[in-house]
Amino acid sequence: MDYRETYFGKYKNYPIREYILDNDKNLIVKILSLGGTIREINYKGKNRVLGFNNVDDYINLRTYFGAIVGRVAGRISSRLIRIDGVDYKLNQNEGTTCLHGGQEGFSFKAWEFEESKISDNSVSVTLKYISPNLESGFPGEVTVFAKYTVYDDDSLSIEYFAKTNKATPITLTNHSYFNLNDDLNEDILDHFLKIDADSYLKLDEKSIPVKAVSVENTPFDFKRAKMIKSDMDLFLEDFKYTKGYDHPFILNVEKCIELYSEKSGISLNIETTEPVVVLYCSNKLEKDLLLSNGEKTFNYQGVCLETQWYPDALNQDFLPDNILKPEGEYYSKTIYRFKNISD
Ligand code: FUC
Numbered sequence: 027m028d029y030r031e032t033y034f035g036k037y038k039n040y041p042i043r044e045y046i047l048d049n050d051k052n053l054i055v056k057i058l059s060l061g062g063t064i065r066e067i068n069y070k071g072k073n074r075v076l077g078f079n080n081v082d083d084y085i086n087l088r089t090y091f092g093a094i095v096g097r098v099a100g101r102i103s104s105r106l107i108r109i110d111g112v113d114y115k116l117n118q119n120e121g122t123t124c125l126h127g128g129q130e131g132f133s134f135k136a137w138e139f140e141e142s143k144i145s146d147n148s149v150s151v152t153l154k155y156i157s158p159n160l161e162s163g164f165p166g167e168v169t170v171f172a173k174y175t176v177y178d179d180d181s182l183s184i185e186y187f188a189k190t191n192k193a194t195p196i197t198l199t200n201h202s203y204f205n206l207n208d209d210l211n212e213d214i215l216d217h218f219l220k221i222d223a224d225s226y227l228k229l230d231e232k233s234i235p236v237k238a239v240s241v242e243n244t245p246f247d248f249k250r251a252k253m254i255k256s257d258m259d260l261f262l263e264d265f266k267y268t269k270g271y272d273h274p275f276i277l278n279v280e281k282c283i284e285l286y287s288e289k290s291g292i293s294l295n296i297e298t299t300e301p302v303v304v305l306y307c308s309n310k311l312e313k314d315l316l317l318s319n320g321e322k323t324f325n326y327q328g329v330c331l332e333t334q335w336y337p338d339a340l341n342q343d344f345l346p347d348n349i350l351k352p353e354g355e356y357y358s359k360t361i362y363r364f365k366n367i368s369d
Pocket of ligand 1: 088089090100306310330
């Protein structure tokens with residue numbers, strides 16, 4: 027187990043650090059203090075996620091590559107939210123919706139180093155961010171910790187802890203774009219994907235949930251592993267605005283998600299405490315951005331599997347709320363386990 031740190035760049039007056047968690051076997055994870063961003067997941071000598079090599083690209087291009095997304099991941103449909111009888115005006119950074127915590131989202135903040143730990147079978151780093159009252163319009167000062175742990179069985183866990191001093195909605199996730207091919211120039215459409223979900227959320231033209239629908243006989247049935255492209259017919263109504271999968275799946279009790287590339291033989295298994303995973307396949311990723319290993323971006327280059335609470339829960343009567351109260355504590359955990367089929 028090994029822990030290292032380097033200087034990555036500067037953002038405003040903050041030095042941005044890169045924290046490197048290495049299990050001395052097959053897995054090295056690089057995390058930036060900027061947005062708690064996973065910049066690289068090196069498994070078996072190859073990088074498996076999309077990332078940039080400078081601070082400006084992370085700030086300006088707003089791809090959310092590898093970042094922690096918050097205070098509320100996903101879209102909130104209304105400008106005004108009413109909490110404990112008080113109206114709050116949210117920042118609207120995507121037309122009339124507040125996407126991924128708004129303009130002042132957690133992804134674009136310099137997080138502080140809290141601690142790092144090494145044990146016989148794991149190495150971890152914990153980052154901290156204090157989100158001020160009314161940041162992007164949300165009520166209450168929220169203190170968040172994100173703990174990243176790399177284990178000797180080639181898994182990575184991310185744990186999120188948060189406290190608030192006023193009732194506020196909170197939903198955190200990590201926005202890594204996975205590509206398990208050995209070559210990031212090859213798209214992810216022939217990755218096999220399995221999602222243990224009996225239903226998904228149908229979306230309106232602004233990608234706001236309308237209702238929960240059974241996956242039975244729809245392209246959203248991933249209960250048995252199938253290639254992402256198998257049923258991705260872009261002429262279908264479901265894909266009209268999203269240009270492919272960009273939908274929340276309601277996970278069954280097992281909460282198991284599996285991604286696999288036949289080309290490399292590499293698989294990723296995800297387990298989570300969250301009720302939902304949003305599947306997004308970089309449908310609208312800007313073209314020709316320069317990635318950290320020299321490749322250029324294109325559509326369907328990465329798969330995001332964003333484990334989280336139900337999107338727009340605050341405004342949808344058919345979905346349970348995600349309000350954190352001062353007496354409560356937010357906790358969420360997702361584990362990402364890498365394997366090579368030939369091992
Ligand atoms: C995902 C999607 C969005 C958006 C963003 C960058 O979370 O749900 O549509 O494009 O990522």
